[in-house]
Amino acid sequence: MSGNGTPLLEIQNVSKYFGSVIALEDVSAFVRAGEVTCLLGDNGAGKSTLIKVLSGVHKPTKGKYFFDGKEYNFSSPRDALELGIATVYQDLAMIPLMSVWRNFFLGSEPTKGWGPFRSYDSEFAKRTTKEEMAKMGIDIRDPDQTVGTLSGGERQSVAIARAVYFGAKVLILDEPTAALGVKQAGVVLKYILQARNRGIGVIFITHNPHHAYPVADHFVILRRGMVYGDYTKAELPLEQLVQMMAGGADLEVLQHELEQASREGGEEAEALAETAQAIESELDELEEKGND
Amino acid sequence: MSTDTAPAPGAAPPASDERLREVSRVSRLLSRPELGAVVGAVLVWVFFAIVAYDNNFVSWATTAAIFNRAAPLGILAIAVALLMIGGEFDLSIGSIVGFAGMTIMVLSFPSDGGGFGWSLWPAILAALIVALAIGWFNGFLVITTKLPSFIITLATLFIFRGLTIALTRLRTNRTQLGNLDEVEGFALADTLFASQFEIFGARFRVAILWWIGLALVATWVLLRTRQGNWIFGAGGDANAARSVGVPVNKVKIALFMTTAFAGFLVALIQAVQFTGADTLRGFQQEFEAIIAVVVGGTLLTGGYGSAIGALFGALIFAMVQQGIIITGVDGDWFQVFVGTVLVVAVIFNNFVRQKAAQR
Numbered sequence: 001m002s003g004n005g006t007p008l009l010e011i012q013n014v015s016k017y018f019g020s021v022i023a024l025e026d027v028s029a030f031v032r033a034g035e036v037t038c039l040l041g042d043n044g045a046g047k048s049t050l051i052k053v054l055s056g057v058h059k060p061t062k063g064k065y066f067f068d069g070k071e072y073n074f075s076s077p078r079d080a081l082e083l084g085i086a087t088v089y090q091d092l093a094m095i096p097l098m099s100v101w102r103n104f105f106l107g108s109e110p111t112k113g114w115g116p117f118r119s120y121d122s123e124f125a126k127r128t129t130k131e132e133m134a135k136m137g138i139d140i141r142d143p144d145q146t147v148g149t150l151s152g153g154e155r156q157s158v159a160i161a162r163a164v165y166f167g168a169k170v171l172i173l174d175e176p177t178a179a180l181g182v183k184q185a186g187v188v189l190k191y192i193l194q195a196r197n198r199g200i201g202v203i204f205i206t207h208n209p210h211h212a213y214p215v216a217d218h219f220v221i222l223r224r225g226m227v228y229g230d231y232t233k234a235e236l237p238l239e240q241l242v243q244m245m246a247g248g249a250d251l252e253v254l255q256h257e258l259e260q261a262s263r264e265g266g267e268e269a270e271a272l273a274e275t276a277q278a279i280e281s282e283l284d285e286l287e288e289k290g291n292d
Numbered sequence: 293m294s295t296d297t298a299p300a301p302g303a304a305p306p307a308s309d310e311r312l313r314e315v316s317r318v319s320r321l322l323s324r325p326e327l328g329a330v331v332g333a334v335l336v337w338v339f340f341a342i343v344a345y346d347n348n349f350v351s352w353a354t355t356a357a358i359f360n361r362a363a364p365l366g367i368l369a370i371a372v373a374l375l376m377i378g379g380e381f382d383l384s385i386g387s388i389v390g391f392a393g394m395t396i397m398v399l400s401f402p403s404d405g406g407g408f409g410w411s412l413w414p415a416i417l418a419a420l421i422v423a424l425a426i427g428w429f430n431g432f433l434v435i436t437t438k439l440p441s442f443i444i445t446l447a448t449l450f451i452f453r454g455l456t457i458a459l460t461r462l463r464t465n466r467t468q469l470g471n472l473d474e475v476e477g478f479a480l481a482d483t484l485f486a487s488q489f490e491i492f493g494a495r496f497r498v499a500i501l502w503w504i505g506l507a508l509v510a511t512w513v514l515l516r517t518r519q520g521n522w523i524f525g526a527g528g529d530a531n532a533a534r535s536v537g538v539p540v541n542k543v544k545i546a547l548f549m550t551t552a553f554a555g556f557l558v559a560l561i562q563a564v565q566f567t568g569a570d571t572l573r574g575f576q577q578e579f580e581a582i583i584a585v586v587v588g589g590t591l592l593t594g595g596y597g598s599a600i601g602a603l604f605g606a607l608i609f610a611m612v613q614q615g616i617i618i619t620g621v622d623g624d625w626f627q628v629f630v631g632t633v634l635v636v637a638v639i640f641n642n643f644v645r646q647k648a649a650q651r
Contacts, residue, residue: 077535089535095532095595097595106521106536111518119512
């Protein structure tokens, strides 16, 4: 699916200032349909501001925003959403006290009947929730279950499935794996690939190169509000990506310290590394399937 | 992005899932928020049926008295339940009862007594508009200042109670106005809001029908409309709801206007029933309404609750009140009893909810 097609969503030379603070300076990035663009950056690199620009919350101070070849100037996130640019925020994804199906359709409830007797078509909502989740490869047991009883990874997955169902063409994911354990993060990464395979352009924001590397086609690395690097996967081995993320020398010191610690940690650390490797190979497999 | 129903072609019948435990009807019932209040109502009734059997507690007359007492409180409680599920408080509802009641009275009072001499229905309509405006004002202040609604409506509680007293006295030199039955249009209002009907020789007030009707409408809205879904969403997590396009501010303002409407309705019912109003009408009813709502299983933090629960909460409140009156226990103890019931109910509800979450 990946190719050299025209970008579905593109920003060119975007800058965003808050008073005297330069949050973003001259940032360019794009995503194509059926591709995953990864935005990487450490804390304070400007990721959050960039998400808000992409999702229509902030207007860029300078620069241009293109969707499907046309230039846009959003005044609210609603405008972006109507074009099919959906954002899934890490913390605002779901309402814990509400059931899965009520969450799934919150804000876009299906209705039946007419006039004052128009009611929420709960049968349709429950059935569709279960079907849509199944399409993403998630098997929810009971749509009446409250979201509070789901795990963090499952919640993110419901949010992604919801965005896909409501016609997202571009999916912006704000650190969907940040608060998750290794296995859970793997589950979410799997759904990112599923969404990509359905022809959606995914912008995946993270500070974790190990999460980014298996799923991304394209990397944009942010540092101090500027684009520090822009690479395709072929151009960039994982080690180099990790290095760039933290910035060369700092990381070498850190790595050294970590090695020291892991030597002391012994078997435990080894077991962890094995788990990580297993998941990575699983993801590689999935990806190959997706590319067929 | 179709939101209209389009039944999927050949939708498969729900396949059974081996990880799904067959959950019994009983335990499904247990997860309903109103369960605690229904069980509580039964327990309180049984308690008084035993303790006050000799005082004729188990009789149609007492039942009628309980329902007549519960109706006005229940009307307020149902609206407050919706608002609390939506994540906000309204402490000013008692003051709205007072303000709306005096609006009706002052406007319809003869002009030689300091009133405006309107006929009744225009006065009722004016009071409705005034009440809705107060509700809108509460909501608007909460939304724009982003202060807790507890503070905002605590302020408007005092403002509108004070205005009720000050304006009424300024205009009429009194704090009580009567003789509403002499105003043109009273007969119809009396039929609609203060008439009585007889069941087994006991006299039930028509307010009970308003109360139950309102509970049914509120339940339908909550569970079967998209606006209901928005109310749960706004109370559960306003930011999350906003991010998926729920008009949270509009929902909240509408909810404040709903509680104000309930205040107006109670003011109207009471003004017609007593053919007059007092500037202190509705005093402290905001607390009674909140108690009924909480006893009814609604969470103080929003996002969870039911209107049927509030209905039963008001019923419990009225049963306790009536039970204490007819057993001849000193009325001074009533508040002690209410406070105790409140604490027990909340503990019980939390317990049930935790059980339900583990099902």
